Amino acid sequence: MPSSPTRSAVTPSAPPLDLLGPPLDPVGSLRRTDVVVLGGGIIGLAAAWSLAEQDHQVVLVDPAPLSGASWVAAGMLAPVSELHAAEAPLVGLGLAALEHWPAFAQALTEASGLDLGLRTEGTVLVAATPDDHRALLELLDLHRRLGLASQPLTRREARQLEPGLAPGLAGALLIPGDHHVDPRLVARALALAARRAGVRWVAAAGSALRCRRGAVEGLVLDSGVHLDAPAVVLAAGWRSAAVDGLPPTLRLPLRPVKGQILRLATRTGTVEGPRHCIRALVEGAPVYLVPRRSGEVVLGATSEEQGADPTPTAGALYELLRDAVAVVPGVRELELTEVGVGHRPATPDHGPLVGPLPAGSGADGLVLAVGHHRNGVLLCPITAEAVRAAVEGDPLPDALGPFGPTRFSPDLGGATLEAWTPLPEGPAPR
Ligand SMILES: Cc1cc2nc3c(=O)[nH]c(=O)nc-3n(C[C@H](O)[C@H](O)[C@H](O)COP(=O)(O)OP(=O)(O)OC[C@H]3O[C@@H](n4cnc5c(N)ncnc54)[C@H](O)[C@@H]3O)c2cc1C
Missing domain, CATH: 3.50.50.60 (FAD/NAD(P)-binding domain)
Known part of the structure; x- marks a missing residue:
């Protein structure tokens, strides 16, 4: 047969x-x-x-x-949504780095003749629970003190931007200047x-x-x-x-910080993928979804002090999927295409x-x-x-x-x- x-x-x-x-x-x-x-x-x-x-x-x-x-990287160019208080000195570098991207992307596209998958719709930050919403409001406050562009959204506004968001989410922000590319x-x-x-x-x-x-x-x-x-x-x-x-x-x-990450794909006739990069806090744990024009959706990522361990683990992948589904229920319908593990080169x-x-x-x-x-x-x-x-x-x-x-x-x-x-x-x- x-x-x-x-x-x-x-x-x-x-x-x-x-x-x-x-x-x-x-x-x-x-x-x-x-x-x-x-x-x-x-x-x-x-x-x-x-x-x-x-x-x-x-x-x-x-x-x-x-x-x-x-x-394995997701490709977020996101100095504002990435910011947290302990790393404030990095935001100046991140913003300056982002300014280099348009000219770099243009020169690289011209030199290679290839598209880079650069998307500039901005990033939606989402809080799943009231505690996560408090953390999001603290972040908004930090953005305001540093003069960074960041805009609170009502639930209705958030769902207008991203119809796939779960109805019961506690709050959301739009970071218009945070973009993403396809690193591959x-x-x-x-x-x-x-x-x-x-x-x-x-x-x-x-x-x-x-x-x-x-x-x-x-x-x-x-x-x-x-x-x-x-x-x-x-x-x-x-x-x-x-x-x-x-x-x-x-x-x-330098030390390796392990990151486990999933690649998913939309399937014809089933749910759409997200329209923006969505970053969420779900009971304090971060998770993100990065959509590509090809229909790929990258779901990440863990951050683990496990040395150079290359093993994907069931528990970590379960938690990433569970949290992503809590924010965008349609993730259940996406095709699972790849599990990746990478090691970020970290300094103190x-x-x-x-x-x-x-x-x-x-x-x-x-x-x-x-x-x-x-x-x-x-x-x-x-x-x-x-x-x-x-x-x-x-x-x-x-x-x-x-x-x-x-x-x-x-x-x-x-x-x-x-x-x-x-x-x-x-x-x-x-
Ligand atoms: C899960 C995950 C998600 C991420 N998402 C993002 C994101 O959204 N946005 C973002 O900006 N960054 C992201 N990052 C971080 C980003 O991927 C890294 O900062 C970046 O890829 C580091 O690039 P690199 O070239 O320094 O190192 P690597 O990509 O690790 O490359 C190092 C290279 O050095 C080679 N090498 C090692 N030793 C030797 C040797 N002795 N001789 C010759 N070659 C050698 C290796 O073969 C390898 O090809 C993510 C990382 C991970 C793990």
Whole structure:
């Protein structure tokens, strides 16, 4: 009997490595370049593309580009709805990062010919219970004190914007300036644009930075091959600190924060997906739904201090689905297409470490682009611009001033780690 057609659900889709072109064999074909970018997530790819656009010869080193957090991310560009009090210093960076997005999206769309799934309808924040509503009103108050655009909605207004919302919700806000993109489309576009701009890809891990007389000389690959370059950009996500040969005075307190996330799809003839990005608090627990034009709906995400554990767990997925159904009952009818797990590269203050190491650090020519935690997609264009500026000796965007690469390194002018009280995972993980 012929078997009926089946579709493999819940298996993560593979990143589009073909767009980067065939990987190079560094032995013989390539030993010297202007810049090596170590790590091909969304941050490394964007940095590599922006450098190659300025005519630098760039080699991207990664055994499995896009195999990290970038491939599972939801894609919210949401500095306002993401804000919570303990992270107030990040909002300035987030807003500045958002301002970089329109020009970045236009340039990337032109360079790749691909759509990025950028949607600008705004974000609806929803409270399920009276206690959640109180938390939402506190957030509204914080928005007002910081002068951020945020608008309370009556239940009727909320349901006019989002007919799929459950009738009994306690309250809602509209954040008109918080947008979203499809990070997988952005990744595809970056891979293609990087290749077209001349970025060459080596499918190997970087094992050690090579420095001589206080300056970067290049990188040793795990195969033992040496790549010579006067500039190295470290962009290997939460694994960045594992690279050997970094200056001993440089402290990189990076840790993986596990996120479990689901991909769902609308089905013809059943319920519609949401029209906006919906972020909700359900008895204090955050959950979000991010719709794509394709009919995909991303439902996320947990935020767990479990080290590098890659396992999806039934309990976490049950809770995400339960809370999403409480806010948008039609989620029950969507098709489950994928379960993903990623690891956000987190720092003690939840801010990134971006910029060149200062002269005298022992690694002149090393540029950091790490620690983007929950906001790597939002921060991708401003980080790429900062990396280009760092390599060319230009000033970095002002908003990155408080997020310098040595701020956790007392011997390089930063504060001691004890001075940083690690922030708890706030009420808005993603
Ligand atoms: C569930 C979830 C949802 C998220 N949602 C959002 C969101 O809505 N909005 C937002 O802005 N951000 C979001 N984020 C955060 C965002 O995904 C990350 O901040 C971002 O992807 C970090 O990008 P990256 O390039 O630094 O790291 P990664 O994407 O993790 O890439 C690191 C790369 O480095 C490579 N690598 C590691 N070690 C080496 C080595 N030794 N040599 C060579 N290569 C190496 C890996 O193979 C990998 O390809 C989310 C994250 C998660 C987990």
